[in-house]
Amino acid sequence: SQTIHQWPATLVQPVGSPLSLECTVEGTSNPNLYWYRQAAGRGLQLLFYSVGIGQISSEVPQNLSASRPQDRQFILSSKKLLLSDSGFYLCACARDSETQYFGPGTRLLVL
Amino acid sequence: GESVGLHLPTLSVQEGDNSIINCAYSNSASDYFIWYKQESGKGPQFIIDIRSNMDKRQGQRVTVLLNKTVKHLSLQIAATQPGDSAVYFCAENFNTDKLIFGTGTRLQVFP
Numbered sequence: 164s165q166t167i168h169q170w171p172a173t174l175v176q177p178v179g180s181p182l183s184l185e186c187t188v189e190g191t192s193n194p195n196l197y198w199y200r201q202a203a204g205r206g207l208q209l210l211f212y213s214v215g216i217g218q219i220s221s222e223v224p225q226n227l228s229a230s231r232p233q234d235r236q237f238i239l240s241s242k243k244l245l246l247s248d249s250g251f252y253l254c255a256c257a258r259d260s261e262t263q264y265f266g267p268g269t270r271l272l273v274l
Numbered sequence: 275g276e277s278v279g280l281h282l283p284t285l286s287v288q289e290g291d292n293s294i295i296n297c298a299y300s301n302s303a304s305d306y307f308i309w310y311k312q313e314s315g316k317g318p319q320f321i322i323d324i325r326s327n328m329d330k331r332q333g334q335r336v337t338v339l340l341n342k343t344v345k346h347l348s349l350q351i352a353a354t355q356p357g358d359s360a361v362y363f364c365a366e367n368f369n370t371d372k373l374i375f376g377t378g379t380r381l382q383v384f385p
Contacts (some may be wrong), residue, residue, distance in 0.1 A: 167317075195371050197372075204282055205282070205378075206282075206363070206375055206376070206377055206378050207318070207363065207375045209372060212371060212372060214371055253317050253318070255317075257371075261306050261367050261373075262308060262320060262323060263308075263365075263373055264320060265310075265317035265318045265319070266317050267316060267317050268315075268316065268317045270315075
């Protein structure tokens with residue numbers, strides 16, 4: 164079964180600074196990969212998903228971007244963070260386009 | 275998704291009782307459904323899934339019921355334990371690469 168790694172686990176960044184969150188997957192090949200954001204006590208908001216290397220679909224207009232440089236690597240980035248970018252960022256992986264398995268998440272606090 | 279901005283409803287149960295968590299899904303064409311459990315500070319964890327050609331599926335202490343007529347999904351947890359305390363999300367898929375997540379329900383187990 165697949166294992167999903169996310170780092171860092173926690174991050175505190177000033178407003179206007181850049182961001183790079185990384186997600187890597189082990190134990191599967193050619194997965195679909197997803198980035199979600201979750202505000203405290205709220206549901207999951209899909210930000211980006213990718214069905215292959217270099218293929219990115221954006222779900223909501225925002226201050227963030229995503230890239231997939233390798234089959235099992237998915238990166239979430241920002242050039243300038245906003246206060247509203249604070250949240251819990253989750254990476255998910257799906258091998259069959261259906262069941263998604265989630266990583267441990269990165270908690271981002273923008274001050 | 276539409277669930278992102280809503281506060282989570284809460285279900286409080288006594289340890290040892292059975293819990294029933296409900297979910298109304300949005301698309302009558304959805305053919306695959308998943309329940310996830312999310313503990314505080316962690317990523318969602320897959321619990322159980324069901325396809326639309328089934329009405330019921332059982333796992334260890336959990337049962338998922340699907341009523342396609344009214345587009346309703348439920349998760350039953352037998353003999354609820356303190357470790358079951360978490361937020362539970364349902365998700366649906368209708369032949370796409372994305373899941374549609376429900377609002378989420380917070381389950382609180384008290385002694």
